[in-house]
Amino acid sequence: MHGITFDIAHLLAGSLVVMSFVQLYQDRLSALINVFAAHALVLALSVAWQAFVQEAPHLYITAVIALVFKAIVIPVALRRIIVRLGIHREIETVVGVGPAMLLGIGLVALSMVVMLRVTADADPLAREDLAFALSVVLLGLLMMVTRRNAVSQVIGFMSLENGLVLAATGAKGMPLVVEISVAFSVLIAFIVIGIFLFRIRERFDTVDMQAMDRFRGEKR
């Protein structure tokens, strides 16, 4: 298990965390979508490498699903959505890149501390995959919390799901049926969210979530 195979698995899973940080750093929607596609590409590579290491051919299918849906179909669809909504040049006012990054580092540290303690006697490959997967999930949540635009919240949600797939491939034994159904449910969620985006837009003339607080009767 040690040696170059482990190093490559570690490298790919680590790159996924780095891509999550790159996502947090982007404040333009079109750049954000590009980074999301790259995120999914790294996930596909990582899953394919796990399939090779664990000699589990069904994981290759997961990798292909990640590649086709998340790296190609969803980014293309998202790009169309933002072009049709006319917000592809939008620069989001985020909480601030610096604080968001620091929070992200804190979350990564937290997930390492938690995961490395909890999974002390697990297989090393699964263990580091779980630690990285938890950080990707937490970073996706952070992305959803710190963004105001609905489209980037959707991207946060999708990257969170990437983290879940990474965790599932690391811990051997997720059946193929479950995997496919998860992939399709995410796709359906994406479609639903896409429809909702247009509905929100029709209703409120914006996809900025702060505008919606006003309609709910909250402050401002």
Add this chain to the structure above:
Amino acid sequence: MAVIRDFAFQGAQMLLVLLLSPLLTGFVRKVKARLLRRQGPPLLQPYRDLIRLMRKDVVLADNASWLFRVIPYFIFAATWIAASLVPTFQSGLLFSWSADLIAIIAVLGSARFFLALAGLDVGTSFGGIGSSREVMIASLAEPAMLMIVFTLALIAGSTQLSTMAAFMNSPEVGLRVSLGLGLIALIIVAIAENARIPVDNPATHLELTMVHEAMVLEYSGRHLALIELAAALKLLVYLSLIACLFAPWGMSPPTAEPRLLIIGVAAYVAKLAVGGVLLAVFETAIAKMRVFRVPGFLGAALMLALLATLLRFVSRSF
């Protein structure tokens, strides 16, 4: 006999870095000019500039203090010391055992501190702007640099550059995500420290954009020559540092065997040339950043270095 030989090698390295550094600056300028389809100054132009400046008289401001006159010599000396400590063509040189990577950063940091003081000394507004910007950049670049050092030291098990280079050359390094992150962070810090393009433009005297040039605006004659030489040396130090830590191939072990030494020198010059070309291509491809975006750029370096340290703990726990 062995001591004399050690001194000879150390002296050779100190001369080599001193002689090569203006050439490296000229080389980067030449490549940049060629990329812009200009003829560009000849490769030896920096040497001519330095000789010309050495011959000229020094013009001092009336209210310049003694510090202002001393600082160029100090900056040059500090940078040269740092350059003599980084292994270039041979590892395990005589001086390299007296100081580690943290000491090199401290020496470069004190040189920067005195340069900022010199910018403030005469009391012109340009010097003040330059110093305040330089200190802002430094306050972000130095923590990032220290985090990089921590990561590398945790991986290599030492802060001694010769030991680190030997470790990086051995097959037990493997493929590590922390090292990749550290490399990117180190490149960002090197660009910021050397006042290269996304952070500062080394070729301009436009007041809104300059950092390094603003601080040295009041210097002339041999003082300016020393500061320019120190700046060239600093670029060489950072390139050598990156080459020594991340590409230590071909570096000669501490022997006197001529074949290994020739390979070492050739590899070093080749690494510098590759680094210079990459720097020129990068500088041509990217636009200068607004000063207020620099913290974001350097913050990314700090974040990458922090992340590298964290990921290092994950890989170590197995």
